[in-house]
Amino acid sequence: MDTATVERFEAGRPRLASLAYRLLGSAADAEDVVQDAFLRWQAADRDRIDVPEAWLTKVVTNLSLDRLRSARARHERAAGAWLPEPLLDGDPMLGPADTVEQRESVTLAVLRLMEQLSPVERAVYVLREAFSYTHAEIGEILDITESASQQHTHRARQRISAGRHAGAADRASARRIVEAFVAAASSGRTEHLVALLTDDATAISDGAGLAAKLQVLTTPRRIATTLRAGFKPTPAKRRMVGGELSIHVGLVNGSPAMIAATADRVVGVVVLELRGDKVAAVCGIAAQSRLGRITAEWRLAEHNAPIIESW
Template sequence: MDIATVARFEANRSRLASLAYRLLGSAADAEDTVQDAFLRWQAADRRYVEVPEAWLTKIVTNLALDRLRSAKVRHERAVGAWMPEPLLDGDPMLGPADTVEQRESVTLAVLTLMERLSPVERAVYVLREAFSYSHGEVAEILDITESASQQHLHRARRRITATGNSIDIDPAAARRIVEAFVEAASSGRTDRLITLLTADAAGVSDGFLGRATKLIRYSTPAHIVSAVRAGFTPSPAKRKLAGGSPSIHAAVVNGCPAMLATLDDRVVGVTILEIRGDKIAGVCGIAAPLRLGRITERWQSQEHGAPLIESW
């Protein structure tokens, strides 16, 4: 393959990875999908590829749909242990962020809600809302009719209701929110933590060090407070399991304020705060190492400020 052909693909890599991530909710699977598309691009008779960008979009979309339909993926998601892989602010895989729809489409709330959709509904929603393809273009990519594309989008929008979360959080605002959360959580006073939460706040976690076989759900603010207080109470046993005493940093993850626990420059835990108005409506804790590979790479490659807590 000549240099120009490789360069043509590489010019599209970030966009294709962003598309695959939105469809799959996994950075690792998105990278694998884009690599599979590259192999297809290598093997294709490019004399018959009139618009490479459109051809590659179609290939990546359909490869991602094949993954979503696979028995292995269906089983993993059906057993109740799946959650999206978090991405640190500035990661190119987050993709376009010019519109509210584009920014909202990579929040963990929307990525999770997209699990309610069929693979085709998911693809139509992502192609239209995040990448602004016309229904005619979507129909061509998915080999469906324009009217079918419109119907799939209508159903997808109905299932993915507006989250109402604040998604225009800059690092300074995120740090203020996380500082308040950390201060309240570490104070030992549950009333201070309760006041930060909405009355219908809910939470989800994959357990300490990501070891839960099923996601742990917290349906009330009181349940969230209990879990957070337990998490902020260190012990020799916990530190031994974690491999040390992590530092706690403020960050922006998938467009939301987040708390990162880091140890030896590795991200060992992420707590994402979904904001509604001026309160926290959702708390999502992620600690499984398989979900933290890419966010650790990004963390190690950029400058970051002083920790909120030097040693947990």
């Protein structure tokens, strides 16, 4: 390919990666899909491609759907061991964030809810809500009718709305929320933490990738007790993570988060999903297979002072 052709693809790479990430919930898989799309772009008869953006969108969407339908993906998701890969605020893979729908479509809460959708429903929802494609355009991308696109969108919105927690946070409010949560979790008194949780709060964790299934807690008291135990530092925990940690406040996929990091890597993320001024859901991710990209972005980012300097 000549330089101009490569540059044309590279100019659209961030948008394509953002599309693939929303469809797959995995930054690593999204990068693989975009690279596969580049190889197809390289091999294509580009003189016959009238609208490269539309052509590449179709290729990335369908490559992503192939991955969602694969035996490996079905097994991992059906086994209850799947969580989205978290991304640090400012990561270009988070993509467009001009509208409420675009911002919500990349939260961990909505990425998890999209697991309830069929692959086609998921694709229609992402293309419509996050990228504002018309139903006619979506029909061409997915080889379905315009009417079918409308029906898929309606069903997807219903399922997402039924389980979604309202609430987003800016940096200032995120810090306030996380500081209060960490103080309560570190206090030794579970009632302080329970008071910050909604009555129907839930918590989910990947157990640092050591458990076969996700760990799920469904009452404020159990969540508070487990978090209190988890926040208590011990020599064994420090050995497991490779030394002392600092705890920082951040925005992860648009939500307030605690980020636990050593000098050179992120070792865990706890994301708080809000409803009003309380925490409706807690999502803990510590499996290193899910923290590769956030670690790379963390190394490049400037950080405010940690709320716990040495854990």
